[in-house]
Amino acid sequence: QKEVEQDPGPLSVPEGAIVSLNCTYSNSAFQYFMWYRQYSRKGPELLMYTYSSGNKEDGRFTAQVDKSSKYISLFIRDSQPSDSATYLCAFAVSGGYNKLIFGAGTRLAVHP
Amino acid sequence: EAQVTQNPRYLITVTGKKLTVTCSQNMNHEYMSWYRQDPGLGLRQIYYSMNVEVTDKGDVPEGYKVSRKEKRNFPLILESPSPNQTSLYFCASSGRYSGANVLTFGAGSRLTVL
Numbered sequence: 659q660k661e662v663e664q665d666p667g668p669l670s671v672p673e674g675a676i677v678s679l680n681c682t683y684s685n686s687a688f689q690y691f692m693w694y695r696q697y698s699r700k701g702p703e704l705l706m707y708t709y710s711s712g713n714k715e716d717g718r719f720t721a722q723v724d725k726s727s728k729y730i731s732l733f734i735r736d737s738q739p740s741d742s743a744t745y746l747c748a749f750a751v752s753g754g755y756n757k758l759i760f761g762a763g764t765r766l767a768v769h770p
Numbered sequence: 771e772a773q774v775t776q777n778p779r780y781l782i783t784v785t786g787k788k789l790t791v792t793c794s795q796n797m798n799h800e801y802m803s804w805y806r807q808d809p810g811l812g813l814r815q816i817y818y819s820m821n822v823e824v825t826d827k828g829d830v831p832e833g834y835k836v837s838r839k840e841k842r843n844f845p846l847i848l849e850s851p852s853p854n855q856t857s858l859y860f861c862a863s864s865g866r867y868s869g870a871n872v873l874t875f876g877a878g879s880r881l882t883v884l
Contacts, residue, residue, distance in 0.1 A: 666810065690871050701774070701860050701875030702813070746812065748871075755801045755820055755870045757828065762812035 664761030793861030
């Protein structure tokens with residue numbers, strides 16, 4: 659079993675749609691949960707960062723963590739063409755310097 | 771502008787010809803690391819460095835070398851490249867004030883080994 663599973667997509671949605679991106683994981687030691695966004699020909703950039711279970715909202719983006727089910731989600735409301743990118747979930751055991759474990763990424767296309 | 775700079779961005783080389791991919795950051799970050807990104811496999815860590823003269827292997831270190839002689843620089847060395855090292859490479863850094871898990875990535879270096 660892979661440590662992190664992420665549906666590669668591609669996911670194609672119309673502008674204005676609500677998008678749900680998901681990852682499952684198997685390592686119960688993960689305490690920090692992140693979503694990185696990667697535009698074509700660019701490096702990933704941090705989008706959302708959460709610690710432990712619960713929800714975190716930032717504008718149109720909501721990150722949700724369910725540690726009991728080992729499942730994290732990223733919701734994008736009122737999706738825009740500028741949201742078209744690959745979204746990578748990432749996990750860490752501690753808040754200090756340590757290895758991040760990344761999902762393979764989900765490619766999202768938002769069409770006008 | 772705070773950034774991680776990688777060079778070259780694109781490189782085509784032949785098997786066995788030594789090459790170096792440079793990485794430099796201007797944020798005074800302690801932690802630097804190298805990842806490779808392959809379709810379906812995501813980002814996998816090659817090597818990382820906690821500070822100057824401190825480096826350690828990641829998940830896929832075979833065929834690579836690194837050094838950290840200065841805080842800002844962390845070059846990736848392929849002594850004898852092989853076709854299975856054809857990949858997209860990213861350098862990343864983080865610091866104690868930005869948060870250790872908040873990685874700043876370079877724009878990537880696409881390497882093709884023939």
